[in-house]
Each structure stands twice: as structure tokens, then as C-alpha cells.
Amino acid sequence: MKRLVQITLIALAAASLSGCSTVTSTWNNWFGDAKSRPAVLEVLTGPAAGRVVWSAKGDDVTFPLSIATPGDRFVVASTDGTVRALAAADGRELWRGTAGAKLAAGIGSDGRFAAVVNRDNELVVLDAGRVVWKKALPTPVIAAPLVAGERVFALTLDRQVIAFDALDGRKIWELRRPGEPLTLAKAGVLMAYKDTLIVGQGARLAGVDPLKGQLRWEASVATPRGTNEVERLADLVGPAVRQGEVICARAFQSAVGCVNAERGSALWNRVVGGTNGIAADEQVVVAGDASDRLSAWKLANGDLAWSADQFQLRKLSAPVLLNKRVLVGDYEGQLHLLDRDTGKTLSRIATDGSPAATIALLGDTALVATKNGGLFAVKAE
DSSP states (O other): OHHHHHHHHHHHHHHHHHTHHHHHHHHHHHSSOGGGSOOOOOOOOSSOSEEEEEEEEOOOOOSOBOOBOOTTEEEEEOTTSEEEEEETTTOOEEEEEEOSSOEEEEEEESSSEEEEEETTOEEEEEETTEEEEEEEOSSOOOSOOEEETTEEEEEOTTOOEEEEETTTOOEEEEEOOOOOSSOOSSOOOEEEETTEEEEEETTEEEEEOTTTOOEEEEEESOOOOOSSTTTTOOOEEEEEEEETTEEEEEETTTEEEEEETTTTEEEEEEEOOOOSOOEEOSSEEEEEOTTOOEEEEETTTOOEEEEEOTTTTSOOOOOEEETTEEEEEOTTSEEEEEETTTOOEEEEEEOSSSOEEEEEEETTEEEEEETTSEEEEEEEO
């Protein structure tokens, strides 16, 4: 445990070092240097390109928030441990439960079971809002658990993967692999592709047999570079995104890249800084960099489609792609809708004035969660 704490602290230092220009810019935002202030928002004209169809309120968010999207509902968790399922159509509460303690990570759900991790480092699984079991985890967890195939998968900070039976909490297997000297204290990649578990391992995506915990393939998203371990830190940052058999992800402050999950082979990557997750649809992959410049690359070959710098230093959230629109939030709780093909800003929606923490996509609806606990369901016109 001592080594893990040291690794985590060093990784946090690495994050600070890698993003030092962003830290400096933030300081200058308040103490002069007009060039380093957040970009002034454009004056927009014309009809709105999106609207809030319903909203709800929860507790403040002080952990790496995720939103599960099983079936026809959003499953959300609050810092205080409250877990809720909300109908995607109208925000109606379908069930509510509590994990019994404040949360460190969450949430994963298959529609029936929901899994979170509390600050005692316990994996807590609920069935329709009722706690059915808890298990202590060996090392800290930040990434949301994954619930699939009547199994619950947890990814620890040292990139160990543990599989549990969703019904009774029995440990089925664990995967320990030689890792990088440092790991990033930020939510990693854990998702499913057909009958394969996809896991971020350093700068690589790994395909794992979900039944046995055996490695099937590995593919690099980035090639770490640098003269020391801190500079070479390039862990994959969640969430990753899938389009067909292609999965794309961000390597911390290093690159954005895509792999073919059917063959387990790298397709392309582009060197670009940044620390947030990315978005993709059948045409493009979209990501922001360390200065909040947005770029779009063609999914098929990685060619640059456009770059947009109208949101520089506005502390953007990870984007999503919604009905041929790019939806992204900023530090003032403003939601921006951009044209997917050009990067031009089409519309803007105000929320509760607090930073957009995360955005989840379900069909033609995006759910935006803010730091103050606001939930805003958005549709693009």
C-alpha cells in the first residue's frame, strides 16, 4: 500500500508538471496577462440548435463522476452515496438507493445491478436500489466499475482488474500484469466489446477474456516519450469510445488514437496534449487539448477535419457527439453545440453556473451533470 500511495502522489505530480502551462494560465486568468484569460464567448444569432428537455438536482460532485446508460435510463450517483435510476425520456425516478457512505468512484450498471466504490475502498453493488453485497478492494479505485454479463469488473489505480459475480460478490478472477513505473491517479479505460473486456494498461488497450481473465491482445494508442518516468507517463484516460469495431482513446498529455478491437491492432494516432476523454461517431473523433482547442479527425484514417479555438482556457469537459453536433461544457456551466463537420459554434445553453463535470449519451439524449449536482437532459435540434 505504501508503494501505491507513493506512485499515486508521483503520478499527481506528473499531472501537475505535464499541465504546468494550464496551471500557469489559470493563475494568470485572475492576476493579469490578458492572453491567458478564458476566451470571451461569441455572440450567437439564429435559432437554437439544442434544448434542455428535463432537469433534476442531486448532491455536489467531488469524485470522478460517471453516468451509466443501460437501456432506457440514466443511472447516476452523488458524492453522498445516493444512487438513482432516471428515465431518459422525462427524468422520472425509477428507483433510488444508497451505498451507505460517500463515494470515491462510480457508477456502472447493466440496468438491474449498479456498482460504485465508496471511500472505504469497498465495491458496493445494488439491485434496483437495494445493496446486495460489498467487497473490500486491495488498492484504491477511481474508474467506475463495469457491470456486464452478470459480472462486475473493477479497475484499480495500479491497473489490476478484478472480476466478481454480480449475484453474490464471489471473486472470479484477477488480472495482474507488469505495469508502468508510475500510474496516473485518474479514471482509466474499462469497457466491453462483444465478448471481450477492454482495459487500459499504460498507453495500451488490452483485450481480455471476461470469463477467465486471460489476455487476448494488446494495441498501443501512444508511444510514450521523454527522458524520465514522469515525462513518459501516458496512461489511457477514460472514457474511451467505440464505433463498430473501432475503439478510440486518449493517452494522457500524449496522443489520441484508435485501434481495431476485432483484430487487436492499432489503426492511427495523433500527437496531442490533453487530459479529458474524447468523443466519436461514424465520421469523426473529437478531443480537446491542454489549452481547450478542439480538434476533429476522420475516424477512418486520422486525417484532420477541423480545429476550433473559440473556447481556449475555458476548462472544457470531455465532449460527446449528439445528432451531428459536438456538445461540450465549460467552467461556467455553459453548454456549447458545434457543427460536427466544421467546428462552428451553433448554439449555447446555460445550466446552473457550475462546471460541467461529465456528459453521457443515450440515444438522442445527452445527460449533463454539473459540479453542483445539477442534471440537465439535452437534445440537439
